Amino acid sequence: SESRDDVLYQLTESLTPESLYQIARVAYEELRRGGVRTVGEFHHVHHQPGGAPYDGRTDLADALINAARAEGLRITLVRVIHGRSAAGEQAAGPELRFTDASVDLALRDVDELWSRYADQPDVRIGVGAYRLSAVPPEWLSVIAEYAGRHRLPFHMPVAETQAEAEACVAETGKRPVELLADLGVLNERFIAVHASHLADQEARLLGEARAFVCLCPTAERNRGHGLPDISALRSAGVRLCIGVDSHVLTSPLEDLRAIELSERVRCGQRVVLTPAERTPAEELWHIGSQLTSEACGFDDGGGTVGLQRAAPELSLVLEDQLLDAIVFGASDRVFL
Known part of the structure; x- marks a missing residue:
C-alpha cells in the first residue's frame, strides 16, 4: 500500500500553474463558505518537476494569489524556503519542486512577489521555512534578517512532532525554539506553526518575543501528532492564531472551538480560556479573526460574515x- 507521503508526492509531480489554480479555487471556496475572509497560504511548491524554475519563477505563487482573489479572499502568500531533505541529506525526486538552490535565490523570488503586490490592499507577502530539518541553520539567520528588514511575517512549523524536536537537538544541541532564539528569528512577526512539543522554556522564549503560535487542531488531530500545551502558551504571553493546514476537514469553526475543547481534554478541566475581558467564545472569535489576520500581516479582521x-x-x-x-x-x- 502507498503511504500518505507517496500519494502527496505523486500529486505534487503532476501540478501545473493551471491545475494549482483550479485546486486552490476549490479550497478557497470551501474556506469562504466557512466564514473565512483572509487566507495565509504556506506555499512551498515552486519549480517544475526535476527542480528547474519556471520561466516566470513565481508562476505557481501568482496562480494562488489569483485564485484567492477570484474567491473574494484576502491572501498572504507565504513563500516557503526549502534547502534540503533533512540534516545531511540532499533533496531528490519530487522534493526538488520545493527545494531552493540557495537562500539568495529564494529571497530574490520573495523580492519579486513583494514588489509586484506592494500596492495591492488585498495581498500580503510573507516568508516561511518548510521545517527546521529542511533548512540549514545558517539560512535561518539570513531569512530572519530579510523578514525583519521588510517587516514581513515569518511562518515556520516548529516542534510539530517529538521526532522533529529530537532531530533538532541531535543536529544543533538545542531545542527548536532555543535554536531560533539564538539565530535571531524570534520577534512579534514570527509565527510558529503547531508547536505541539515544546519545553517550558520554549514557551517562555516565544512569549518574551511576543511571537504567535498558529494552532491547526483538525490537522494535528488527524495526524496524531499530539496536543500543544495551550495553557502554557497563554501563560507565557504567546499570541494564538488558527490554521487549517491539511484540509482533511475544512471547518474553520471546528478548528476554532478545538482550541478550547482539546485543551479541556488535555487538562481534564471544563473551561480553560478565561480571559478577563471576554467570554470564551469572544476570545476564540478574537483569535480566529483579529489575531489570525495580524499574523498574516493585516491590521484588521477582514470584514464581516x-x-x-x-x-x-x-x-x-x-x-x-x-x-x-x-x-x-x-x-x-x-x-x-
Whole structure:
C-alpha cells in the first residue's frame, strides 16, 4: 500500500500553474463558505518537476494569489524556503519542486512577489521555512534578517512532532525554539506553526518575543501528532492564531472551538480560556479573526460574515447567546 507521503508526492509531480489554480479555487471556496475572509497560504511548491524554475519563477505563487482573489479572499502568500531533505541529506525526486538552490535565490523570488503586490490592499507577502530539518541553520539567520528588514511575517512549523524536536537537538544541541532564539528569528512577526512539543522554556522564549503560535487542531488531530500545551502558551504571553493546514476537514469553526475543547481534554478541566475581558467564545472569535489576520500581516479582521439566522443550530438561540452558539455548537452552514 502507498503511504500518505507517496500519494502527496505523486500529486505534487503532476501540478501545473493551471491545475494549482483550479485546486486552490476549490479550497478557497470551501474556506469562504466557512466564514473565512483572509487566507495565509504556506506555499512551498515552486519549480517544475526535476527542480528547474519556471520561466516566470513565481508562476505557481501568482496562480494562488489569483485564485484567492477570484474567491473574494484576502491572501498572504507565504513563500516557503526549502534547502534540503533533512540534516545531511540532499533533496531528490519530487522534493526538488520545493527545494531552493540557495537562500539568495529564494529571497530574490520573495523580492519579486513583494514588489509586484506592494500596492495591492488585498495581498500580503510573507516568508516561511518548510521545517527546521529542511533548512540549514545558517539560512535561518539570513531569512530572519530579510523578514525583519521588510517587516514581513515569518511562518515556520516548529516542534510539530517529538521526532522533529529530537532531530533538532541531535543536529544543533538545542531545542527548536532555543535554536531560533539564538539565530535571531524570534520577534512579534514570527509565527510558529503547531508547536505541539515544546519545553517550558520554549514557551517562555516565544512569549518574551511576543511571537504567535498558529494552532491547526483538525490537522494535528488527524495526524496524531499530539496536543500543544495551550495553557502554557497563554501563560507565557504567546499570541494564538488558527490554521487549517491539511484540509482533511475544512471547518474553520471546528478548528476554532478545538482550541478550547482539546485543551479541556488535555487538562481534564471544563473551561480553560478565561480571559478577563471576554467570554470564551469572544476570545476564540478574537483569535480566529483579529489575531489570525495580524499574523498574516493585516491590521484588521477582514470584514464581516453573514448568518443564516434561521439555521437549525441558531433558530432557538437568544441574541445575547448567539456567539456562544456559533462558536461552540454551529456548523459552517450558518454562514451566508
